Amino acid sequence: MIRWLLMLLGFCTAAFSFTLQIHAHEFRLRANHIFWKNQEAGTEKEIDFGRGVAAKILGKYPIYKDEEKVNYVSQIGTGISAQLGRPELRYYFGILDTEDINGYAAPGGYIFVTTGALKLMRNEAQLAGVLAHELAHINQKHIVKQLNLQSTDRSMTSGIAQILGGATLSAKIALERLNDLAFKMLMEEGLSKKDEADADQKALEMLISTGYDPQSYLDYLSSLKPHLEQGQAKVLSKTHPTIDTRIKILSEFISKHELDSIQGKKNEKRFKQFMVSL
C-alpha cells in the first residue's frame, strides 16, 4: 500500500513540476509582452523628453554646420551605435561651436561633442571614446534614472510615459520642468560619480568591441588636465569626477579584465584629414 502511495506521490510531484514549468514559461512570456508594450510607449516619450533637452543644449551653444565634419563625427558615432547602442533609437551626432571642452548626451539619442574637444583630440580612437562615453549614458538611461522617472513596474521609460504622457497643461509644465532639471544636471550638477565611472568603463568596452585602441581614451582624459586648470573645461570639471579618479577607476577595470595587452586602431591620419581646418 505504502509503495503505491509513494509512487503516486512521485508522479504527482513530477506532474506538478511540469505544470509549474509551463506556468513559469507563460508568466515570463506575458511579463515580457507587458514590459515590451510599456517600453515602446516609453521610448517615444523618452525621445520627446530628450529633444527638449537637446534643444536647450543648442540654445546655449551654437551648432557647427560644417557638413563634412559633422558627417565624419556622425559616421563614427553611428558606426558604434549601430553595433552597441539601443536598436530602437535613431542617434544624432552633432558638433557644438564652442571652445569649451566637453561632450553631452540627451536622452533619446542626441549626442554632442564640442569643437574645443575635437581640437584637443589626437586621433579617431579618442573621438570614438568620447562618443562612446556619451552613448553609454543614453544606453544606461542615466539621466532618466537620476531624475527618478521610475514607475511602479521598475521600467524606467514607462515611468516617463506615466509621468509625462498626459495631455493636460500640468503634464506639459511637468515635462518642461523635468527638461530644465536634466539640462541643469548636464551643465551644473553632473551625474553621479558611479554613472560617470560606468560610462567610462562602457566606453572602453565599446572601443575594444569596435577594434579601437582603448589606451587612446585614457590619453585623451590625461590631456584634459591642463585645460581643467585653465578653465577651458569648466562645465566638465564641475560635472565630472576628477581626471585622476577616472583614470584610476579605468586602470583598475583594465587590470581586472586583463585588457592591457589590447591594441587597436587609432586612425590618426584620417582624423587629421577631416579635422585639419577646424
Next chain:
Amino acid sequence: MLHLSLFDSKLLRNKFCIYFTAVIVLFSWPFTVAISGKEMTRYIKGLGAPLRDQPKISSKVLTKLSRGTKVLSKETKGLWEKVEVGENQGWLMRGQISDIPVGIKKSILSQKIRLQSSSGKRVRLRTFTAVVGVKGLVDKKGQKISPYKTDYLALEWLEKQPTDEENSVQFVTFSE
C-alpha cells in the same frame, strides 16, 4: 498520516523511499534549472555581431549574427558571454546582446503640431517640446516656465543630416 509515516525510521530503510527521492530529484531538476535562469535567451543588438571562438578580441570570428537573432546565453566570463545559436557555440562581448527583444526604430519626427505663432504666422512644428520652445510655456501667473533658451531650428538641421547604419559600420572597420 502519510506525512508522519514518511519520517518513520523503518520506512527510511525501505528501497522505495530511495526510488521516491530519485523520482522527485530527477523531475524537479529541469524546473530548478529553468528558475535559476542560468541559460537565458538573449538578443543581438547590433548589425553583424561577430561570434568568436574564444573570449578574446583577437580570437577567430566563427560567424556574424544579425540584429534581433535569438541566442542562448550559457556562461559569463568577464566582459564576455558564451552563447549557443543554432549549431554554433561561441563568445560575444556583453555589450552586443540585450535581455529584451530588439524593437523597431522609434521616431517622433513625423508627429507634427500646427499652431499660430505670436506674430500671426502659421508654423508647423514637431512634437510638443518644439511648440513649447517657440511659444514659451507660461504658468497661471503668466510667468515663463523655463529660464533657458532653446534652438529647435538647429536641432531640426541636425535631424535632417543623412545617416546610414550599414555604411557607418563599414566606415569604422577601416584601419590605417
